Amino acid sequence: MHVPDSEHDFFAAVFDAHYRRVVAFARRRVEPAVADDIAAETFLRVWRKLDEVPRDDFPVGALPWIYGVARHVLLESARGDRRRGALADRVGTVDPPRVVHNPATEDAIVVGKALRELPELDQEILRLHAWEDLDAAAIAAVLGCAVTTARVRLHRARKRLAERLKETS
Numbered sequence: 001m002h003v004p005d006s007e008h009d010f011f012a013a014v015f016d017a018h019y020r021r022v023v024a025f026a027r028r029r030v031e032p033a034v035a036d037d038i039a040a041e042t043f044l045r046v047w048r049k050l051d052e053v054p055r056d057d058f059p060v061g062a063l064p065w066i067y068g069v070a071r072h073v074l075l076e077s078a079r080g081d082r083r084r085g086a087l088a089d090r091v092g093t094v095d096p097p098r099v100v101h102n103p104a105t106e107d108a109i110v111v112g113k114a115l116r117e118l119p120e121l122d123q124e125i126l127r128l129h130a131w132e133d134l135d136a137a138a139i140a141a142v143l144g145c146a147v148t149t150a151r152v153r154l155h156r157a158r159k160r161l162a163e164r165l166k167e168t169s
Helices: 005-029 032-048 062-093 101-118 119-130 136-143 145-166
Strands: none
Touching: 005 032, 005 062, 032 062, 101 119, 101 145, 119 136, 119 145, 136 145
16 A cells, blocks of 8 residues: 555554554453543554654554554553552541531532532533633633533533532531
């Protein structure tokens, strides 16, 4: 097969030829949702190192090199998971500080617990609004959606949080 001349065309050819194989490679090692992230990171690195991609026996000759990149991405992901797990273990062994009765602290704990029980998107929208002080237009920009959609999502997230808080009181 002819090796494309432009970088863009070469990358597109490499991606088209090998993306499904890289996803399958990753899925045999990690959960499907993580595998998609691994494949995306792999091809980001392939793009960054495009001049290093083997062009002999194109496109077949590039696959082992790409698998090597994917393997490194998997290893880095596993190291990160181990670090986060070790940190969680260390934090779990630390005795919590003694808390004097403080209604504001207790309210914050209740709200935090209710927030964590919401779907991830609801949590993110409420955090963007409350913690980052973003309005619906800014939230829409962060989430990549229409302003109307962001308003509806914010309204629904607030409603679900209020329902959770009623359940706990």
